[in-house]
Amino acid sequence: MSKLFRYSLFLFILVGLPFMALPVLPNALALPTPAAISAVFTALYLAVLIAVVRRTRLWPYQGWAPAVLAVLWGAGTSYALVSVSAPSIIDLAAYTGATTTAASWGGAYPEEIAKATGVVFILLAFKQLNRPWHGFVIGMLVGLGFESFENLLYGIVMAPIHPSSDVMGVLQIWGARVFLGPLLHIAFTGLAGWGIGWALFAVGRGLAWRLAHALGWFAVAFACHFGWNILGDDLVLLIGSKIVTGIVLYASFIYVWVAAFKAAKPQNELYTAVSQLPTAGQTVRAR
Structure with missing residues (x-):
């Protein structure tokens, strides 16, 4: 643990908090009903997915503080970094004629770097x-x-796209984001984090091996995000890029999930997750 990284982490989190409030509050005041519905969905989304991960052996012991800060970094600090860099990147891509990949550069480039x-x-x-x-x-x-912050914000600001009901607009946006592209940012940054974890904590490995793992898995995450964001009038390219990217992304995510579970098996009574700790009954029987 480095105090420098911890203090810097807290500072970055604090800087990111206003960037969470600034885009949400004005739109919430203008569209209170969509804002309330989107906020409830966001809370449920966070609660369910955190509960699922926490019940696995992957969850670190005493992991609540890092978990909360991780969510805040994603929702606030990452959004802050992206909001000041993405518009220029998108404009540059559009200026050079790369309209098909403008959203890809504006999304994958700043977002994956900020989250990683x-x-x-x-x-x-x-x-x-x-x-x-x-x-x-x-x-x-x-x-x-x-992802939760994006869903919250889009659920509010895009609710009026429905011709007759803001409520139906919220439901449409949330349905599209949850079911047509499930867990995208969770998978993107999970893959990048897998490489970073091995680069930092693998035992007996050289610098080249560590860099290869960190950069290699980051490249997978970046490429998947880039491919998913491809737009344009070519329907074959639009749909094909989603299909190919989805196959690569979710196959990679499943592979890493299984590999992480195998790596996290308890060994020599070294417990690294809440779910691995012995229950009171097991402790009594052991005595």
């Missing part, structure tokens, strides 16, 4: 985060924070 940076800071800020799969967990939580 948060994973590094959090892993180095807490001593209980010391296993390669902890990078995967923290990456998923950072991605969850980013």
Whole structure:
């Protein structure tokens, strides 16, 4: 654990908090009903997915503080970094004629760097985060924070697209984002975090191996995000890019999830997750 990283982490989180409030509050005041519905959906989304991850052996022991900060980094700090850089990147891509990939550059380039940076800071800020799969967990939580905030904001500002009902507009936006592209940012940053975790915590590996894992898995996350955001009038390219990207992304995510579970098996009574701790009954029987 580094105090420098911990103090810097807190500072970045504090800087990101206003960037969460600024886009939400004015729109919430203008559209209170969609805002309330979207806020409820966001709370449920966070609660359910955090509960699922926490019940696995991947969850680090005493992991609530890093988890909360990971979500806040994704929702606030990442959004702050992206909001000041993405517009220029999109404009540059459009200016050069790359209209099909403008959203890809504006999304994958700043967002994945911002989220992966948060994973590094959090892993180095807490001593209980010391296993390669902890990078995967923290990456998923950072991605969850980013995705939840996007869903919250889009659910509010895009509710009026429905011709007759703001409520139906919220439901349409949330349905599209949850079911037509499920867990996207969770998967993107989880993959990047997996590589970062191995780069930081693998035993007996050289610098080249660590860099290869960190950069390699980041490249997978970046490429999947880039491919998913491809737009344009070519329907074959639009649909085909989603299909190919989805196959690569979800296959990679499942592979890493299984690999992380295998790596996180309890060994020699070394417990690294809440779910691995013996129950009171097991402790009594052992005595």
